[in-house]
Amino acid sequence: MTTTKKVTQRLTRESFKQWIQGLDAFLFDCDGVLWCGASPIKGAAKTISLLRSLNKRVMFVTNNATNSRATYVKKLASQGISADVADIVTSAWATVQYMKQHKIEGKVYMVGEAGLQTELELEGYQVSGMEHSDIKGLPHVPNIDMDTKAVVCGLDRYFSYYKMAYATACVLQIPGCHFIGTNPDSTFPTDGAIIPGGGSLVRMLECAIGHPPEAICGKPSQDLLQTIIATYELDPSRTCMVGDRLSTDIEFGNTGGLQTLLVLTGITQESDLSKIDNAVHVPDHYVDSVDVINQLQLA
Amino acid sequence: MTTTKKVTQRLTRESFKQWIQGLDAFLFDCDGVLWCGASPIKGAAKTISLLRSLNKRVMFVTNNATNSRATYVKKLASQGISADVADIVTSAWATVQYMKQHKIEGKVYMVGEAGLQTELELEGYQVSGMEHSDIKGLPHVPNIDMDTKAVVCGLDRYFSYYKMAYATACVLQIPGCHFIGTNPDSTFPTDGAIIPGGGSLVRMLECAIGHPPEAICGKPSQDLLQTIIATYELDPSRTCMVGDRLSTDIEFGNTGGLQTLLVLTGITQESDLSKIDNAVHVPDHYVDSVDVINQLQLA
Numbered sequence: 001m002t003t004t005k006k007v008t009q010r011l012t013r014e015s016f017k018q019w020i021q022g023l024d025a026f027l028f029d030c031d032g033v034l035w036c037g038a039s040p041i042k043g044a045a046k047t048i049s050l051l052r053s054l055n056k057r058v059m060f061v062t063n064n065a066t067n068s069r070a071t072y073v074k075k076l077a078s079q080g081i082s083a084d085v086a087d088i089v090t091s092a093w094a095t096v097q098y099m100k101q102h103k104i105e106g107k108v109y110m111v112g113e114a115g116l117q118t119e120l121e122l123e124g125y126q127v128s129g130m131e132h133s134d135i136k137g138l139p140h141v142p143n144i145d146m147d148t149k150a151v152v153c154g155l156d157r158y159f160s161y162y163k164m165a166y167a168t169a170c171v172l173q174i175p176g177c178h179f180i181g182t183n184p185d186s187t188f189p190t191d192g193a194i195i196p197g198g199g200s201l202v203r204m205l206e207c208a209i210g211h212p213p214e215a216i217c218g219k220p221s222q223d224l225l226q227t228i229i230a231t232y233e234l235d236p237s238r239t240c241m242v243g244d245r246l247s248t249d250i251e252f253g254n255t256g257g258l259q260t261l262l263v264l265t266g267i268t269q270e271s272d273l274s275k276i277d278n279a280v281h282v283p284d285h286y287v288d289s290v291d292v293i294n295q296l297q298l299a
Numbered sequence: 300m301t302t303t304k305k306v307t308q309r310l311t312r313e314s315f316k317q318w319i320q321g322l323d324a325f326l327f328d329c330d331g332v333l334w335c336g337a338s339p340i341k342g343a344a345k346t347i348s349l350l351r352s353l354n355k356r357v358m359f360v361t362n363n364a365t366n367s368r369a370t371y372v373k374k375l376a377s378q379g380i381s382a383d384v385a386d387i388v389t390s391a392w393a394t395v396q397y398m399k400q401h402k403i404e405g406k407v408y409m410v411g412e413a414g415l416q417t418e419l420e421l422e423g424y425q426v427s428g429m430e431h432s433d434i435k436g437l438p439h440v441p442n443i444d445m446d447t448k449a450v451v452c453g454l455d456r457y458f459s460y461y462k463m464a465y466a467t468a469c470v471l472q473i474p475g476c477h478f479i480g481t482n483p484d485s486t487f488p489t490d491g492a493i494i495p496g497g498g499s500l501v502r503m504l505e506c507a508i509g510h511p512p513e514a515i516c517g518k519p520s521q522d523l524l525q526t527i528i529a530t531y532e533l534d535p536s537r538t539c540m541v542g543d544r545l546s547t548d549i550e551f552g553n554t555g556g557l558q559t560l561l562v563l564t565g566i567t568q569e570s571d572l573s574k575i576d577n578a579v580h581v582p583d584h585y586v587d588s589v590d591v592i593n594q595l596q597l598a
Contacts, residue, residue, distance in 0.1 A: 141492040161458040165494045168486075172493065186506045187467075193440040194471065195464045196507035204503035207485045208495035 029243035032266020037191030043291025045080035065154035091218025154182030155198035183218030328542035331565020336490030342590025344379035364453035390517025453481030454497035482517030
């Protein structure tokens with residue numbers, strides 16, 4: 001018996017034509033793929049236009065929970081990419097879908113930013129947490145609202161000890177209070193720096209609370225992938241996940257039977273490819289950037 | 300072959316005399332043992348006086364890094380317990396000892412409070428971080444001091460996303476920058492509530508940085524125990540660690556060959572005793588509170 005180890009392949013002029021003919025739909029991660037912070041990635045808009053001209057379905061699937069889908073429509077437009085709210089999946093949206101599916105209703109304590117609050121409020125949740133951005137330091141023993149039904153944690157650049165203590169107290173003191181993470185990303189690629197991601201905040205709460213969240217709703221959650229496949233009626237084997245992070249994007253696609261394409265414009269560097277120790281993190285193909293797709297089509 | 304499983308024993312009138320005659324020295328944890336927040340634990344001062352009258356050496360070994368040893372002298376005095384700075388070991392002090400032993404010098408970025416800063420400055424470190432307690436939210440990409448030699452993380456009730464991003468950037472961007480945790484406590488017992496501890500902040504940084512700290516200096520570090528044994532010339536088998544937390548105090552003592560006594564006035568509840576799944580967490584004895592030592596002696 002021989003073991004065949006999956007090896008990733010650079011997408012080349014030779015392999016491109018067969019690859020693109022085998023695909024009907026593309027799920028694009030955004031941060032580190034289409035842009036880094038305020039800086040667009042060259043060729044991103046051209047590549048999206050090209051794929052649409054080839055009659056490929058294009059969707060955007062991001063673990064960034066800080067923006068609403070409506071804000072993403074504007075952000076994409078500012079990069080020259082037209083999109084409808086229905087083309088966009090964020091981990092904030094995924095979290096709200098999870099909560100609805102699990103019949104969670106009422107008050108939510110949120111460690112997160114405006115986009116997450118918007119998505120929660122659109123589905124009728126009463127959200128608190130943002131107002132605590134003004135509290136720094138003590139009082140460190142919060143007087144919690146005992147009607148809180150769930151703590152939801154995502155990236156919050158206004159995070160403070162007070163919010164952490166409040167969230168911890170809710171889960172420890174309120175019987176049945178849910179604890180849900182939006183996404184597992186430990187870091188976040190932005191202009192010229194890698195900053196801590198929502199996953200690091202979830203890990204801190206997990207440590208203080210003493211157990212992990214019941215769900216982390218963004219990529220690589222296969223519940224999310226099944227929701228996407230059903231909603232958009234996709235054929236997994238003819239759908240490609242394009243992303244920059246092995247442990248979210250690539251694992252998400254590989255586990256779900258999608259094709260996977262890694263780009264090297266975000267978290268993962270080419271030197272990381274030889275160090276992958278988990279088969280589910282090996283992308284089918286990789287390219288330097290999304291611009292390569294456009295270039296290969298024109299070549 | 301039979302396996303003998305260690306079982307903890309309640310300290311009783313019958314077992315007390317032999318127990319106390321077998322001991323020359325006591326290491327007392329403080330939070331959850333001698334007091335909870337501002338509330339003293341009944342009988343704590345009497346028990347310390349009693350032990351001293353029996354010619355036992357008494358020291359205080361706390362993982363609380365937020366106070367200096369000088370502040371602890373005052374705190375103990377306010378509870379009716381006299382002590383000298385030399386009787387007190389904090390995880391802040393332990394951290395500074397570790398840094399000196401490993402020849403770390405110069406600038407330190409600190410996630411922590413005034414007591415940690417005091418101990419670092421007493422040994423000549425240039426400490427920054429506290430001034431960032433006034434920054435909330437953005438800017439989230441800090442302009443770091445590239446001369447920073449170490450990031451030290453302990454409990455910081457003025458913790459913010461900015462500090463987290465600063466600390467993460469130091470370790471990721473400065474070659475050779477050390478990453479050190481003061482203590483692993485995930486929570487902290489205070490008046491009427493359990494709040495997140497320094498260990499939860501360390502875990503968050505570990506997640507964002509991508510690797511654990513090179514050392515966590517407080518209990519249960521056996522480097523710390525060896526430093527204490529050498530400094531105070533203790534006989535481990537005739538020394539008792541008294542504490543409220545299995546994963547720090549009791550593991551610290553058991554691993555180092557000390558006697559161990561658990562009190563139930565802090566983190567650990569009596570119902571937790573039947574659930575211990577790690578032999579090193581089984582205390583030799585337990586009592587409801589430190590007051591029981593005094594009561595048993597008088598009985």
